[in-house]
């Protein structure tokens with residue numbers, strides 16, 4: 001069977017790690033599956049593997065120099081444009097740190113900054129380096145920006161010790177690259193609506209009722225969906241986040257505004273991922289001026305229920321795919337199941353917001369996915385972007401053929 005790598009251009013970054021010699025094998029495996037390979041080395045990498053080895057195997061000259069003009073263009077821009085995928089294997093702690101912090105001081109890191117294609121990183125380093133808190137923070141940052149990391153794994157290290165830090169083996173890395181390229185087209189031609197963030201329900205001219213929702217989960221879903229080929233309508237309550245430029249974006253404030261936008265767009269979409277934390281209640285009366293504290297010693301709020309947008313969608317959905325979210329503080333599974341059925345959902349993403357590293361405002365989440373057939377997947381703590389990836393994987397499984 002023909003590989004998705006056939007006729008693809010892979011930019012293979014090689015950095016200053018002992019594992020750099022394994023890049024030669026990666027070139028061979030990629031070529032065997034029909035890809036064109038463009039090796040880009042850091043200066044440090046040349047201490048570990050000779051550029052001629054990579055040039056010969058790839059049948060493409062290994063590039064090193066940021067200031068060289070090949071193909072009549074600046075090398076970093078032409079490489080960034082011709083690549084279908086960037087794979088850096090091995091990637092050092094140093095290069096991960098640079099990418100995570102927007103440093104572009106050589107050909108490889110400048111090309112990474114200029115490219116829009118998926119990026120896979122295969123770290124290799126000594127266990128002490130890998131466990132360093134800065135390295136771990138950089139890895140989290142890279143994952144939350146949608147980069148794909150494979151490994152490192154437990155095994156024998158260059159130092160002779162056994163520990164975590166060994167680069168994944170070349171066949172595994174190449175299989176992974178194949179899977180990533182495959183998933184790029186998962187939702188080509190599909191239109192999804194994603195809602196995100198909190199809503200605000202005004203009490204008076206200066207105050208409102210809202211929730212701690214930041215919008216991070218919804219925005220991660222929108223970004224991941226776009227990366228996998230979907231067109232995305234993103235409807236967001238107030239959030240400090242920047243919406244992905246490719247999304248059709250609508251900013252709303254109240255639950256009623258959100259409902260109006262959702263209903264307006266619903267007929268056109270293939271599915272909805274309702275990650276917004278819509279306020280269940282709103283004040284019955286919005287004071288026209290500021291409520292003054294000296295006018296009363298206590299204040300009773302009279303609240304009315306907001307429409308349950310998800311439940312409404314569940315009633316009219318037909319074969320559209322509907323994903324709901326719930327944030328709970330107890331009996332997660334039971335409540336998720338109840339909501340899944342009550343709202344006629346295809347999938348529910350439930351998180352226990354009492355757990356550290358889950359729920360509102362934080363960059364990570366711990367969730368349970370329950371689908372319409374009752375299949376449950378528990379995801380331990382991971383970045384919201386990784387959770388988004390798993391949710392889209394599940395959506396793909398549940399989509400009508």
Ligand SMILES: Cc1cc2nc3c(=O)[nH]c(=O)nc-3n(C[C@H](O)[C@H](O)[C@H](O)COP(=O)(O)O)c2cc1C
Nearest residue numbers: 015016017018042044045092093094095124125126
């Ligand atoms: C023998 C030797 C082996 C090294 N192996 C690694 C490694 O596996 N991973 C790593 O992150 N750094 C490793 N380093 C350190 C990097 O080479 C060093 O941080 C260098 O500045 C990386 O440059 P680059 O990231 O631009 O390629 C090694 C250094 C030496 C001298």
